[in-house]
Amino acid sequence: MKENVDVLVIGGGVAGAVAAAHLAALGRSVTLIHKSTGASGYSSGAVDVADSKIDEVPGITDPFDRGYGWLKSAQKIRHKNSYHPYAQCEEQLESLSNALSLLIELTADVSMQRREDGHNHILATQLGTIKRSALVQKSLSCDVATLDSNACVGIVEISGLLGFEAKPVVDMLHWIGQMRTGPSFQVLPIQMSLAPKSGGWRSMVEAAYALDDEQMQNEFVQSLKQALKEVSVKPDQLLFPAVMGFQNPLGILQMIQEATTILSHELLALPFSVPGMRLSKALFSGLSRRQVSCINGKIESYVLQEGKLLSVLMHRAEGQRIELWPKAVILATGRTLAGGIINEGIMNDAIFNLPAWTDQGPVLDKFPLDMTQSLVEAPHELFRLGLACDHQQRPLDQFGELFASNLYAAGSIMKGYDPAKEATGIGVAAVLGFMAADFASTNVFNSSKF
Ligand SMILES: Cc1cc2nc3c(=O)[nH]c(=O)nc-3n(C[C@H](O)[C@H](O)[C@H](O)COP(=O)(O)OP(=O)(O)OC[C@H]3O[C@@H](n4cnc5c(N)ncnc54)[C@H](O)[C@@H]3O)c2cc1C
Numbered sequence: 224m225k226e227n228v229d230v231l232v233i234g235g236g237v238a239g240a241v242a243a244a245h246l247a248a249l250g251r252s253v254t255l256i257h258k259s260t261g262a263s264g265y266s267s268g269a270v271d272v273a274d275s276k277i278d279e280v281p282g283i284t285d286p287f288d289r290g291y292g293w294l295k296s297a298q299k300i301r302h303k304n305s306y307h308p309y310a311q312c313e314e315q316l317e318s319l320s321n322a323l324s325l326l327i328e329l330t331a332d333v334s335m336q337r338r339e340d341g342h343n344h345i346l347a348t349q350l351g352t353i354k355r356s357a358l359v360q361k362s363l364s365c366d367v368a369t370l371d372s373n374a375c376v377g378i379v380e381i382s383g384l385l386g387f388e389a390k391p392v393v394d395m396l397h398w399i400g401q402m403r404t405g406p407s408f409q410v411l412p413i414q415m416s417l418a419p420k421s422g423g424w425r426s427m428v429e430a431a432y433a434l435d436d437e438q439m440q441n442e443f444v445q446s447l448k449q450a451l452k453e454v455s456v457k458p459d460q461l462l463f464p465a466v467m468g469f470q471n472p473l474g475i476l477q478m479i480q481e482a483t484t485i486l487s488h489e490l491l492a493l494p495f496s497v498p499g500m501r502l503s504k505a506l507f508s509g510l511s512r513r514q515v516s517c518i519n520g521k522i523e524s525y526v527l528q529e530g531k532l533l534s535v536l537m538h539r540a541e542g543q544r545i546e547l548w549p550k551a552v553i554l555a556t557g558r559t560l561a562g563g564i565i566n567e568g569i570m571n572d573a574i575f576n577l578p579a580w581t582d583q584g585p586v587l588d589k590f591p592l593d594m595t596q597s598l599v600e601a602p603h604e605l606f607r608l609g610l611a612c613d614h615q616q617r618p619l620d621q622f623g624e625l626f627a628s629n630l631y632a633a634g635s636i637m638k639g640y641d642p643a644k645e646a647t648g649i650g651v652a653a654v655l656g657f658m659a660a661d662f663a664s665t666n667v668f669n670s671s672k673f
Pocket of ligand 1: 233234235236237238239256257258259260261262263264265266267268269270271272494520521522555556557558560561562563573574633634635636642643647648649650652
């Protein structure tokens with residue numbers, strides 16, 4: 224089968240999805256191809272944009288201080304680090320704000336929350352640590368910095384659920400709370416039993432699938448009510464491991480709130496993260512609402528002629544082959560976790576064999592550990608590697624030459640930032656996806672003039 228399309232987007236994480244949605248809004252025809260889950264699907268489900276307090280040691284400063292708003296924090300990064308993708312954006316970072324608004328619309332199924340004052344939410348994780356994020360799924364949106372000093376927070380442990388214990392979360396959160404300027408809230412563990420016939424859950428993902436069942440939800444609420452009878456203080460807030468189903472987490476939390484009269488949320492999760500999987504699912508339902516054609520499959524080969532990608536041969540997971548003739552292509556295949564960058568002796572992107580770069584130049588056959596430093600907190604080249612691109616996000620080959628005039632990169636496949644250390648992960652993926660769509664759309668417009 225042979226098809227024409229304005230833009231082919233390769234990759235279904237945040238970068239690819241935002242690029243495809245923005246292209247559709249610009250009136251371009253788009254096809255998106257993706258394979259297994261990438262980093263977006265493993266994330267905590269909260270969107271990091273920039274955190275001006277990221278390098279500060281809690282205790283020396285108040286851990287519940289929000290610092291600057293996320294836009295101002297991103298501007299600081301932009302001015303301080305010329306290598307960072309935010310430095311490619313305009314002075315006022317309009318693309319970043321627009322990309323986040325688009326991401327909120329696209330992921331309406333998880334009801335992303337943004338604070339009206341432009342500051343980050345301060346959220347508790349399932350380790351009891353805290354994290355500052357610009358956007359957060361509503362089910363996870365308990366902002367611990369807004370809790371009163373006399374509030375009591377119950378951390379709920381579900382016996383039979385492997386991988387989550389309340390006690391370490393309580394201890395850690397209590398310890399962090401002690402570093403707050405002024406008195407902190409109280410934290411206590413709540414132990415609930417699982418209904419005996421379910422036989423336990425080996426992971427949070429398994430528990431979330433089980434909790435999509437209505438009868439299981441009712442049993443869950445009954446067990447919780449029983450558990451609450453056994454605690455001496457009635458909590459004002461309940462925080463659960465992130466297992467409240469895939470289909471309607473807010474509905475389950477609402478049901479809990481009605482049964483207990485206690486505000487209830489989930490804690491941010493570690494991989495394999497149920498909220499990360501919900502985010503991934505929400506991206507695809509958002510794309511389907513925008514009539515973007517999404518294909519599960521992989522790229523088999525491509526034709527490059529006179530410095531331009533002419534056609535791409537795709538293999539659908541169900542077996543069918545499609546030859547696509549796009550005017551432009553966006554490569555948003557993520558880093559090593561998603562399979563965007565692979566190490567076959569030389570570190571390359573997996574589709575076009577474009578070399579991965581660090582700030583020092585192409586990685587080539589460098590041993591990965593040689594790109595790390597002995598201090599954990601030091602900047603590690605290994606975590607900032609990716610494709611080098613020109614000012615229009617077009618990837619360069621190992622000689623620093625443009626690979627194809629109509630190929631654009633987006634998201635974490637691009638070099639120059641460490642999503643974890645800099646806490647700019649999904650924010651960067653969204654803005655680079657948004658800007659790649661603008662560049663590709665202009666290319667399509669120019670090519671149709673001739
Ligand atoms: C464990 C973990 C936790 C994180 N937690 C957070 C967090 O809480 N908050 C935050 O803001 N950031 C977090 N980050 C960083 C953030 O998740 C990433 O920076 C961001 O999601 C990258 O998005 P992306 O679209 O560039 O790539 P990805 O989300 O990795 O998407 C890549 C896509 O490309 C597809 N793909 C790859 N190869 C091919 C191919 N050959 N053909 C077709 N498709 C292909 C994959 O299927 C996938 O759909 C975390 C990262 C990790 C690894």
